[in-house]
Amino acid sequence: MNQYLKQLQPYPFAKLAALQQGVTPPPNLTPIVLSIGEPTQPTPAVVTETLCANLQHLSTYPNTRGLLALREAIAAWLCWRFALPTSVLNPNQHILPVNGTREALFAIAQTIINPQHSHRPPRVIMPNPFYQIYEGAALLAGAQPYYLNCTAQSGFIPDFAAVPEEVWRDCQLLYLCSPGNPTGAVFSLDQLKMLITLAQQYDFVIAADECYSELYPHEDQPPSGLLQAAMALGLDDFRRCLVFHSLSKRSNAPGLRSGFVAGDAQLIAQFFNYRTYHGCAMPLHHQYASMAAWRDETHVIANRAEYRAKFTAVLSELNGVLNCAQPDGGFYLWVATPMNDTIFARELFATQHVTVLPGQFLSRPNEASINPGNGYVRIALVAPLADCIEAAKRLRQYLAAL
Numbered sequence: 403m404n405q406y407l408k409q410l411q412p413y414p415f416a417k418l419a420a421l422q423q424g425v426t427p428p429p430n431l432t433p434i435v436l437s438i439g440e441p442t443q444p445t446p447a448v449v450t451e452t453l454c455a456n457l458q459h460l461s462t463y464p465n466t467r468g469l470l471a472l473r474e475a476i477a478a479w480l481c482w483r484f485a486l487p488t489s490v491l492n493p494n495q496h497i498l499p500v501n502g503t504r505e506a507l508f509a510i511a512q513t514i515i516n517p518q519h520s521h522r523p524p525r526v527i528m529p530n531p532f533y534q535i536y537e538g539a540a541l542l543a544g545a546q547p548y549y550l551n552c553t554a555q556s557g558f559i560p561d562f563a564a565v566p567e568e569v570w571r572d573c574q575l576l577y578l579c580s581p582g583n584p585t586g587a588v589f590s591l592d593q594l595k596m597l598i599t600l601a602q603q604y605d606f607v608i609a610a611d612e613c614y615s616e617l618y619p620h621e622d623q624p625p626s627g628l629l630q631a632a633m634a635l636g637l638d639d640f641r642r643c644l645v646f647h648s649l650s651k652r653s654n655a656p657g658l659r660s661g662f663v664a665g666d667a668q669l670i671a672q673f674f675n676y677r678t679y680h681g682c683a684m685p686l687h688h689q690y691a692s693m694a695a696w697r698d699e700t701h702v703i704a705n706r707a708e709y710r711a712k713f714t715a716v717l718s719e720l721n722g723v724l725n726c727a728q729p730d731g732g733f734y735l736w737v738a739t740p741m742n743d744t745i746f747a748r749e750l751f752a753t754q755h756v757t758v759l760p761g762q763f764l765s766r767p768n769e770a771s772i773n774p775g776n777g778y779v780r781i782a783l784v785a786p787l788a789d790c791i792e793a794a795k796r797l798r799q800y801l802a803a804l
Contacts, residue, residue, distance in 0.1 A: 409541045413534060414763040421748050427755035434793040437759040439583065439734065439782045441654040443708055446701035449655055452694040459686035466674060466683045468499035475696045476662050483615075484630040490638050495667040498674055499684050499692070502659040503613045503648040504535055507577070510644065510663070511539035513676045514575050514607050525569055528577040529560050531584055531765035531775045533611065536577040545574065549766050551774040558587035558736070562597065573606040581614040581625055584764055584780040585736045586729020588618075594631035601642040607669065613648040613661070614732040616702050617709055625731050629665060640665040651733070652702055653695045660684060660692040709733050712783040712790045719794035723801045735781040736761070740804065743779050753803070754796035 412420075418437060427433070467473075473493035480497075481488050491497065500506035515524055526540035530549035540547045548569055550560035576597065580589040589597075594610075601608050610628035618624055632640045648661035663673065677683075684692070695701075713728045716735070720726060726737045739746040743760040750756050758779045765775030783790050 404542070406542050406544065410538055411534070414759060417763045418747075418757070418759060421744055421760070422751055422757075425748060425752045427751055428753070431755035431796070432792075433755050433757070434785055434789050434796070435757045436781045436783065436785060436790075436793055437757045439651075439784060440656055441651060441733075441784050442786060443654045443705065443784075445655045445658075446653060446695070446698070448694045448698050448701065449649075449653055449658070449691045453658075453687055453691035456687040456690040459690070462686055464683040464686050464689065466498075466678050468684055469686070469689050469693070470494070472499055472689045472693045472696075473497045473662075475693045476664065479696045480629065480664060483624070484627045484633075486629060486633055487638075490633070491664065492667070496640070496670060497662055497664045498670055498677070499660070499662050499689065500646075500677075501661070501682055501684055502650060502656075503611060503646040503661045505659075505682060506646055506661065506663050507533070507609060507611055508535050508539040509676060509680060509682075510607075510609050510646075510673060511543040511545070511575055513673050514609075514669075515540070515543035515545045516574065517544035519574065522572055524574040525572040526575045526577065527565065527569070527573050527606075529579060529582065530768060531761060531778075532577070533579060533583050534764070537766070540575070547766075548573070549768040551765075551768050551772060552582065552585055552587065553774050554738075558582060558585035559589065559593065562600070570600065570604045570606075573604060576601065576606055576608050577611065578608060578628070579611040579614075581617065581729065581731025583611075583614065583732060584734045584759075584761070584778075586614075586732040586734055588625045588730040591626040591631055591634060594626060594628055595635055598628070598632055598635055598637065598643060605642075607642050607644065607666075610643070610645045612645050614651055615647065616652040617706060617733055618731045619710060619713070619728055621703070621706070632665075639667065642666060642669075644669055649692060649695050652705070654705060655691075655695065658688055658691060660688050660695075708787070709783065712787055715787065715791050716783060716794045719791060719798060723798050733783050735783065737779050737781060739777055739779055740801070743775070743777055747779055750797065750800050754800050756793045756796050756800075 650656040761775030761778030
């Protein structure tokens with residue numbers, strides 16, 4: 403067996419199931435699940451209708467690179483969304499469709515990491531708390547994760563200035579997530595430019611998970627992106643920069659398993675080579691549906707409006723009982739709890755039939771033995787508006803009874 407498998411921790415939802423084991427919530431209360439980041443709003447018709455209209459392609463093997471028309475649609479969207487010159491992205495060199503960001507974020511570490519590069523284990527730097535795929539990808543590639551705590555004191559942005567010189571020297575891959583999961587924190591353009599400069603200095607790759615980039619509170623303030631920052635530095639080859647985008651959150655299509663990776667052409671070429679062996683080409687009917695989604699912004703604007711309404715209603719209900727505010731992006735509330743986060747989550751489930759995710763399940767003690775997820779819960783506002791409001795009311799009742 404792969405020796406690295408034993409290093410993997412149970413996934414957060416396995417820990418949550420164990421936490422809830424033996425608990426019987428009130429049967430008269432309808433369950434409300436706000437623990438998993440799975441959108442429940444309807445997938446737009448432009449996606450579902452295109453998908454159904456192309457089922458005849460089930461009889462055809464897709465190729466790993468995907469349809470040129472899809473890559474052209476993605477390039478056009480990236481240039482529009484992040485204000486890039488229209489000719490800077492070559493669909494044949496800079497873009498590769500993937501089956502959702504999860505599998506691509508995992509696979510990129512297997513492509514990038516070279517365990518034999520030096521006499522010390524390679525490092526993969528990641529935010530803490532984090533999407534657990536980053537950690538698993540690093541471990542199974544033979545690398546050592548380096549956790550950067552995201553705390554309220556730093557605005558939930560990692561303190562990169564605190565990274566020791568030897569860690570930067572050993573770093574081969576840096577995972578970013580902006581807007582962040584679970585905190586919703588957004589990197590500024592200057593912060594992204596600083597990290598790109600470090601990547602050039604220390605020769606590591608940046609993998610920017612931007613799958614929440616289209617969920618933000620103000621229509622005129624979209625989050626900046628890594629490719630945008632590279633262009634601002636004059637790096638029109640996007641050297642050492644890769645971005646990962648998905649239709650799961652943007653278009654309420656998690657079951658489509660559709661996204662893309664874009665950036666450094668040399669890295670894309672090697673990733674393509676890896677994926678050719680990996681056998682993960684996107685089905686053709688998914689590609690046509692994805693093409694339609696990337697070409698349409700109407701449903702994305704409507705999607706943001708629905709999440710905005712959820713945040714407004716929930717925060718109004720929780721005002722005065724929990725210290726929380728709308729994040730700069732994403733659909734999570736990262737909420738400090740008045741007690742241990744696992745006890746809070748278990749008792750909320752036991753008394754109110756509302757499921758949230760303890761923060762310590764999403765984070766690890768760093769080298770100073772500090773776990774930044776302790777004392778927080780993640781609340782995913784993915785349920786219908788009425789359910790989110792009901793959950794907030796039950797949460798208020800639970801807190802009142804403490």
